Amino acid sequence: MPTHEIGTIQEFPEGRGTKVEVSGIEMAVFNIDGDLYGIANTCPHKRYPLHRIGEPLRLSKARGDADQRDRKVRGLIDTESCSIQCEWHMMEFDLETGTNEPTGLMAATFDVYNDDGVVKVDL
């Protein structure tokens, strides 16, 4: 199984997704408390991208939203259940299996890991 280097650990900030393309495969890599998870960057629902999950939402300064302390983020990352909620329509996917439990829809997952500061994926 070929191993691909996809960046340094610093390029994969905790608590959010990062888009990576490897051998023609676009995936979103999530860093949850130092553990890395790769999932196809295409939500099985409508094939919209997943990589922005965890990013701050674009909020209005004019309305004062941008100054909120509990600034909202796109989608959701659940560190306890190791799952993500797609930012677009909030479908939840287990990052280990790529599965949405209620529907059985599944996104491909990838073995992404930190090898002494270098992030790698086995395809």
Place this chain on the structure above:
Amino acid sequence: MSSQQVEPIDDRASEYHIIDTDFHLQISGEDLLPYMENETIRAKCEEFGFPSMMSSGFNMSYAFGRDENPEETHGSAVTSDEISEVMKELDVDEAIVQPSNFLPMPSTKYPEIKTAVARAYNDYLMEKVVDADRGIYGGLVVPDWNVEAGLGELDRYGVDRAIVAAQNWCPGYHMVTSAKNDPLHQRVVDLDLNWVLHGQGAKGDPTSRIEEQKQTFTEMAVTSHMWWAADFIVHGVTHGLFDKFPDLNFVLNEAGLLHLPAIAYRMDEYYQVAPHDISLTKRKLESGEEYLDRLPSEYVWDHFYVGTQPINLARNKGENAAQLTALHASETFVFSTDWPHSTMDIPTWVFDNPNIDEDLRERIFHENAEEILRLPS
């Protein structure tokens, strides 16, 4: 707006001109207070708040599994600068701004307050939001519960180049297609405008026994918009609206797509065997005509356009292709996002559907909207 860099969501969209017919403005009642002219109304609203919408009692958080306001899932933007940044992110080149769900006027009480709010909304829209040079346009809210007030709004802003449509709701309480609104329809036609209607939000009539039995988001979201649209379309057609106003058209946003053929051909079925009460409708009594000029289905395909959000065609390729054909997609689909609501769409689906070729893509993204909306040249 935050200092986040604008990164388009789908690189493919940058190669197309995209018009979004359903972009929501998330102002609140408080934002409109300075624009409310009547001191009594303004003082009451300032002190005690605005009339609440009739609620069917749903709690969407139960369904979505997270505690949030689904009307603001994707962020907030209330000025032309902020809206422009969102448009860049969505790769939308032109956007028709509409009220967010705070303003489902038909379902609230206090008609004088509703009229004041509609007027204030239009003032806010014109002062702070629309910018024709940046492709930010307005659907002008036209009250139909007060025809005179509606005519007043069309008189005030109807000729402005940033106003591209008359805005109202596809409601469960009033039919905009009613003959009492013909003065509005005539003025809309005279201004070379058409109507853009939005559902009142996925809310049912709380007094209905049928609605009382519904308790899932799926039931509410599936039936409310679609059934209202069906009522609306059938009423307009069978009451001779388009015989009287052959140049009048409607965009129905978030009203669903897949029911159009059912409505069209079911109307044909029943109209052909039992047309003799058409003559009793107000318009036909006035005109002395007995029947419709055409078959009902012809009016559906000629006078109605549908905002594509939420796109929900079949996943199966063959079925999907059949749906696009049955829906007359090349003539009826106008692209819409419904930003920032929780069920929004982005342009991605238009690229990923193998049955949408280049010609259809252009029709959906902008050509149909350019036919129906009075866009600045």
